[in-house]
Amino acid sequence: MAQQLLQALDRAGVRLTGPRRELAHLIAQRAGHFTAADLLADAERRQLGIGRATIFRLLELLAEQNLVERVDLPDGRHAYVPCEPSHHHHLVCISCGGSSEVDDCGIDAVAAEAARRSGFEIQSHRLELFGRCPGCQSGTSPQ
Template identity: 55%
Template sequence: MRPSINTIQTKRIIEALERAGYQATPNRRLVADLVASTNGHFTAADLLERGRREQVKMGRATIFRALDLLTSLRVVERLDLPSGAHAYVVCEPDKHHHHLVCSGCGRSEDVADGELGALVDEIGRRHGYEIQSHRLELFGTCPVCTAASESRSATGDASAEQGGPA
């Protein structure tokens, strides 16, 4: 009934939860688990469905609440796909960063801010704005998907890619 894969990632999330003074309830543990075992972006609906598949049924609201919580702890972040759809991704809570998202499999990687900060400052200065926040989103094809699509186009195979959001 309760999966608890308990990867390091899951633990990290649960600890973050407790550190912030929230109860690590079974539901939240499950969400942490699901979220941690996802290597790409996901939606609330994904989690809900995966939860049900694990024989646990949570209210929709609970998922959203958990996700809000994790978002506020910066353990997950919301991003806006090129299609305009929203999705969530797990990420490192500490340093300011951006996301590089594979449009093939949905995998997402944190990208350090790097020189972007300076660039942003420069833009703000040039326009006379006081910049409060910025967001950079990068979309492309990850190495695995690139390789897959190359070998596929060579062999005619049409499956594979990466594990994908799972």
């Protein structure tokens, strides 16, 4: 998965630097969503000497390429989820932090209906679903 990220960055015409390679691996190792602070902590723990700015810059870059999507957690924090570069939405597990993707399966219709009722001209939408993933439902980790 780190390779996918790096290939996509290469395709986007940016340089494949050391810090970027290392961060790609750190992201690949995180199962679900992660915050900028998580990445920063990972990098510090491994003493990679990567600056805070570099991390934010890479996340911005990845978000531009739709390789990562920004998600707003219910508590107001910002997290990122690595994902396929197509339009879709995320299911975020509030217990383990894992996430999975769902395609639109009907939201466009909902948006169209809302547009019709309100007269708005809808340009984008964001749907986030929060709950417990199958693994966390089977009693292992309450919360």
